[in-house]
Amino acid sequence: MSARGWGRDLALGARFACTGGREGWVRMLLTAVGVGLGVALLLLTTALPNALAVRHDRDEARLDYTYGRHRPKAADTLVISDLNTTYHGKDVRGRLVEPEGPRAPVAPGLTKYPAPGDMVVSPALKELLDSADGKLLRERLPYHVVGTIGEPGLIGSRELAYYAGAKNLAPRIDGWRTARISEFGRPQGTTADTWDPVLILLVLVVFVALLMPVAVFIAAAVRFGGERRDRRLAALRLVGSDSRMTRRIAAGEAVAGSLLGLVLGTVFFLLGRQVAGSVEILGVSVFPSYLNPSPALAALVAVAVPAAAVLVTLLALRGVVIEPLGVVRTAKQARRRLWWRLLLPLGGLAMLTPMLGQGRSNGDFNQYLVTGGVLLLLSGVTALLPWLVEAVVARLGRGSISWQLAVRRLQLSSGTAARMVNGIAVAVAGAIALQMVFAGVQSDYTRRTSDDVTRAQMQVNLGRGTELGPTARKFSATQGVRKATVLGFADLGDRPWHGEQGPQTTTSVTIGDCSSLREVARMSSCRNGDVFVAKGGQAAANVARLARPGRTLHLDTGNDTEKGPDVVWTVPHRLKQARAVTDPAGNKGSGLLMTPAAVPAGMAPAVSATVYLALDESVPDVHEYVRNTAVKIDPLADAMVWASTEQSRKFTSIRTGLFVGATCVLALIGASLLVSQLEQLRERRKLLSSLVAFGTRRRTLSLSVLWQTAIPIALGLLLASVVGLTLGTVLLKMAGATMSVDWSSVLAMSAVGAGVVLTVTLFSLPLLLRLMRPDGLRTE
Structure with missing residues (x-):
């Protein structure tokens, strides 16, 4: 098949998606929303390196070392005192400044220094001081606010910072909190702290573990409305298209949805980018200007998402026989094979095995082997879960009516059920592994202080x-x-x-x-x-x-x-x-x-x-x-x-980054699951109406929907726990840390995953109740 023919069939499929009436538009919109949420998070991820680089550069640009070599007073010197403090658990960056000459260096974000008794503050600090919550802080900062610090002088939109004018600071120079400087920034001859190999390993695993669920959800989103689409494709076979052409047309429909998803994802990202400037997550905030995706990475997302839509659709249709008179999907399917699904996690373990026992004293870990190994292990969850769901539900037997309805539905479409929870299973597996590693190496980055907290606090x-x-x-x-x-x-x-x-x-x-x-x-x-x-x-x-x-x-x-x-x-x-x-x-x-x-x-x-x-x-x-x-x-x-103890700031920052990323991923999981659940209910509208017309109670149908969600998520969390514990054990062995399992974290991660699913189910109940009406059988 020539590239021209492929393009023609894909374009025809895209045209069908756009001109397929209300049904086609709803299906494409569902796909686009699911893909768009994933694209937005991918764009956010591609923007993270730039955001971190900008934060680092701005922090470096305003460095004012209060220790080091001592300078005499000159026309280009500034006396500066470090007045950092804490208020209600939040850091407040404070500086007392006294320029000693006309060429004294001006701090980034300022045009001039405030006079003694005045101060310029960050917008967030001004907001806090003007609020009732800032009463005690106002007593601590007895200065008159005369301006605000510009964006170049801050590392985040919610950072609390100020510069206050002072006089006669020179006698307080002590080489510790007060110093005389002639420039801002890192002095020549000093270098930034280096990261040890275990911390770099943690960063790599965090990125992979957070991105995998996003990729899984995008792959699932392009298959929204799959059953209705496959039945409609039978009409194309009736008018003369062969099976291969039909699959390419179906791929074209998926491409249309993914392209619209790219547009919606960009819109979601731009909206989220603006919102990011006004929120703070776990003490981390950014300016919207920080979140500029790398052009190369953004282009990769723009190419990869439609390509993934084509690939996923073609793979999904391999097991479907589309004939002119209908779709052969209801016949008994061949049992899923296990052997090739085991190759993925085994391959991941094989990639990670050479680095066992390497620790932090034998150089950096091979980032390609780490990335590939973790990817394969987490991909094993998506490969094994459909087999596990099929194998278990095939053996489920008697029970209540709601139970039987749910089990029969799962037996007919176990693959769809597995797709719904794949993303959660992957996210939970990655989270469990990371929690194990953090718990295992925490003691290496935590030291006991000499402070006797029983005598003083x-x-x-x-x-x-x-x-x-x-x-x-x-x-x-x-x-x-x-x-x-x-x-x-x-x-x-x-x-x-x-x-x-x-x-x-x-x-x-x-x-x-x-x-x-x-x-x-x-x-x-x-x-x-x-x-x-x-x-x-x-x-x-x-x-x-x-x-x-x-x-x-x-x-x-x-x-x-x-x-x-x-x-x-x-x-x-x-x-x-x-x-x-x-x-x-x-x-x-x-x-x-x-x-x-x-x-x-x-x-x-x-x-x-x-x-x-x-x-x-x-x-x-x-x-x-x-x-x-x-x-x-x-x-x-x-x-x-x-x-009694204190922890490495780098280790703490990585853990904070994990929590921030996990929050975003869980929000995506919840939103995407809700879209998927609504799409599933919409496809079963006539079936639900038929059951209600025959006298089935709504309570029974609601419980059946809950069972249909609970059974796959229970199996998914069980599989995620096994894979997560395995990955966590391997990573601990690589880091040379003591093997330990934080069971409370394992249970917490599993509970969070289950909680997301139950929340999504509750949010879908209003639509379910609306669909459970006999008039849903009406057709045109």
Whole structure:
């Protein structure tokens, strides 16, 4: 058959689809909607690499390292302080800025810096501050809003960020939170963090597992209305077309539906693209401009979808005999063969087997073998499910009338039932495997912190010059605070800090009342005015050399950019002994301890403070109250909520990406299943009407529809669990992780899949009830 003949037959089929009257239009519209939903998600997927690249580039462009080499004040320098905070679980990116000359670098998204006391904010932060929910945050940001940050300065439409003007920041330069910079962006000589092979493996599997259900649904969507179409094709045989021409015409109808689906998919994508700019999923948001599909990938989707429509239609019609007098579909079909269906998962296992035990220490995984192996294993679900459904329903026997109606329907069209749940089965199998891998490698990316959450739940670091007594009183009066332990810190050396050589030996001095000092040392007695030497911890040798009665020590009063005055302190003769103990932050250090009455006047400006807070976490917003108090004491205060463990940000971002993608895929699954269910009910309209006319109760028919959905989904979830556990086990072996099964996640994924199907069934009940009328037998 020449290409010209193929084109003529396909065009004829497309013409029949477009001019087939109401029936043809409904069928093509159903196909187009199903394909369109899949195309929209595929376009979204093709746009993800660009979106991630733009987010990364914008984040890199606004980097303002507050550590590194120190610069002198110049016409092109900017002093900037990192004021990042958290509000109701959301990160707030904050910066205090003070340009020191006319050529100071301007941050991306700004045209100029706000004056001291003013701030420019992101649109999302402005919206939050103007709402009732932003009351506590407004107390923390005592600046006047004078503008908004432009899109180039933000990584997402819902990002909370601000730049506030300040003055006299230079004395606060510490090489940690405050620095002097001359440009934004990653400094030369620094490189971005690298990803280890296991994380790259996770990314590959996530993409494959999320895209497979989309491809399955597109393949199923082009077969909507298949039974009615096949019966109509018999008329073409009657007027002289041969069987091959008839199949090509049928493929042409599918192409018409898929092309319309491409158009609808593009519309859905453009609408979703705009909506994406106003929503946030699991803390991730984007601007619509981020979601620009790669032209090459978009062209691949435009070519692959119609080609898949032709291929799927031709394959589906291989088992159908279309004759001039009808379609031979109701005769007993040949039993599906199992052997070739097993080749797909076995082939996938064969591709993954060479990488077993590779782990993260033997280089990157072969991405082609990983992609191919996972694809074949998940494709095995779509191949095995029709055989499993057919084999099981053939053995189902007696039961209620609704049960018998459902079983008989499944026995006649097990393939259709399997197609409906194939996508869910694939999605659940991939999700189970990924949950296993995440659970298996989680310990590698999670570390226990040294924080003792039984003694304190928050820590606040305050800058130099903090008055310890008033600070303790303010925190103790804060709502939800049960106990505030305030400790001051300073450094002492054997030589002046501003000399050419600097001190040779140094030690720390910790200042606090007796109750606070007992958090870091064990002492026999304590009263205000005492000075102790704590031994038994880190740097004990330094303390032994310096803590000698009568010795003169020099206080560190400078910062990273300027040297302070030389303040000296003489070790008193009445020096008490203490034993260092582990503090709430997990540190055990030797050093000098002072009660407030023993602190000389010249030392106070050089003392910074750390506050350990025991909280009543049943008080709503207790963390926000603490942060607000901290900012009132010191605008550059750093408040941290303690946790017993912390997780790698890269690992967390991949897991977040999985959840975001799974949410989109589940939405597609639900929508596509609903379209498929409605199409199935429409095709059985006369059958339902006939049963009602003969006295069948509507409750019985409704239950039969539920059974027709429940039986395939139960089998699909069972198969998905087996394949998912197998894939998860193989991936864990590849990553060199300990084999473990998170059964709660397996059950949760299965429950989500079943929940989607039940929800779709409930949404289809109104149409079912409308179709169950005797007048549905009327025909023209």
